[in-house]
Amino acid sequence: MHKHFWGTFHYRKILSNLSAKSFQSYIWYIGNTHKLALLLDYDGTLAPIAPHPDLAIIPAETKNVLQRLSNLSDCYIAIVSGRNVNNVKQMVDIEGITYAGNHGLEILHPDGTKFVHPMPTEFHDKVGELMRQLQEKVCRDGAWVENKGALLTFHFRETPIHLRAGLEKQAVTLIEAAGFLAAHAHCAIEARPPVQWNKGRASIYILRTAFGVDWSERIRIIYVGDDATDEDAMQALKGMAATFRVTSSDITKTAAERRLPSTDSVLTMLKWVERHLSRRKPSMDPGRIPRRNSSQLAKQPIQMSVSIVQASPSMTDRPHSANSLSPNHPN
Numbered sequence: 585m586h587k588h589f590w591g592t593f594h595y596r597k598i599l600s601n602l603s604a605k606s607f608q609s610y611i612w613y614i615g616n617t618h619k620l621a622l623l624l625d626y627d628g629t630l631a632p633i634a635p636h637p638d639l640a641i642i643p644a645e646t647k648n649v650l651q652r653l654s655n656l657s658d659c660y661i662a663i664v665s666g667r668n669v670n671n672v673k674q675m676v677d678i679e680g681i682t683y684a685g686n687h688g689l690e691i692l693h694p695d696g697t698k699f700v701h702p703m704p705t706e707f708h709d710k711v712g713e714l715m716r717q718l719q720e721k722v723c724r725d726g727a728w729v730e731n732k733g734a735l736l737t738f739h740f741r742e743t744p745i746h747l748r749a750g751l752e753k754q755a756v757t758l759i760e761a762a763g764f765l766a767a768h769a770h771c772a773i774e775a776r777p778p779v780q781w782n783k784g785r786a787s788i789y790i791l792r793t794a795f796g797v798d799w800s801e802r803i804r805i806i807y808v809g810d811d812a813t814d815e816d817a818m819q820a821l822k823g824m825a826a827t828f829r830v831t832s833s834d835i836t837k838t839a840a841e842r843r844l845p846s847t848d849s850v851l852t853m854l855k856w857v858e859r860h861l862s863r864r865k866p867s868m869d870p871g872r873i874p875r876r877n878s879s880q881l882a883k884q885p886i887q888m889s890v891s892i893v894q895a896s897p898s899m900t901d902r903p904h905s906a907n908s909l910s911p912n913h914p915n
């Protein structure tokens with residue numbers, strides 16, 4: 585059942601003035617029997633962008649609707665973020681859901697088990713050295729480095745606009761010289777270890793762990809994200825999910841089925857999902873799985889290996905490039 589779901593409703597304009605009614609056309613996709621998996625990015629999707637990561641707070645209304653959705657037996661929620669996994673869990677602060685941090689390199693399952701993608705050992709030391717280099721050479725004029733453990737983010741949101749390009753270029757050079765992949769984010773450069781893992785692969789890993797190998801037949805999926813790193817997931821889930829890119833631009837390239845203009849519209853969608861799921865009639869459909877039983881499925885062995893990718897000599901901002909599933913891929 586790998587096909588596009590939107591039929592005649594497939595268009596890519598930004599929808600402004602969204603109301604719950606705007607999502608009515610999704611009823612036939614979500615249907616009345618299947619469990620729904622909501623995969624949601626954090627910054628710029630659930631929480632509006634703020635001058636500093638500590639200030640990007642999830643609005644109370646959004647948190648409340650997520651909390652209620654997390655209590656529905658036929659709704660599974662995973663937050664898929666570029667933040668450190670403990671940090672994003674702290675920011676969302678809802679128990680019983682899945683948290684993926686560092687673009688999926690670390691995943692906390694609702695039953696408390698944790699997945700950590702294998703990392704070449706030398707990169708543990710290299711992260712410290714790259715942090716030192718960035719701090720020494722490019723942390724000025726408001727720019728700073730966020731240490732996320734296996735990853736670093738070089739932030740320049742507070743840097744005067746005319747100084748940004750120079751610092752960005754220098755940071756990219758340092759990141760790539762240290763053997764990391766550099767990727768553009770919102771007023772930031774992400775320094776990621778060169779492993780073939782991203783939000784797309786992490787999303788598929790999460791769905792397979794929760795729902796088993798035939799996950800794509802058993803569930804309906806909604807993925808929402810606002811950044812280039814979310815494009816990996818939108819690409820990987822193409823034809824298997826309803827995908828939304830949060831952007832106020834209609835020229836931003838995206839693999840998503842539709843665009844949403846703001847975090848407010850994400851809230852509107854979540855409210856619509858809640859209303860639809862709450863109105864569904866109880867069903868005996870085997871596709872519905874009690875959510876707490878998903879830990880049984882997590883015990884199925886999943887192949888995992890470290891695959892090193894070559895850091896390119898130029899800027900690595902290819903959101904669609906790392907999506908093709910390798911023979912090692914758990915899917």
Ligand SMILES: O=P(O)(O)OC[C@H]1O[C@H](O[C@H]2O[C@H](CO)[C@@H](O)[C@H](O)[C@H]2O)[C@H](O)[C@@H](O)[C@@H]1O
Binds near residue numbers: 626730770
């Ligand atoms: O995948 P996400 O959950 O969207 O995380 C992506 C990055 O988000 C954070 O940085 C961004 O949001 C900050 C708060 O709004 C903003 O100040 C910054 O300019 C943005 O780049 C976070 O700090 C990063 O670690 C995440 O990778």
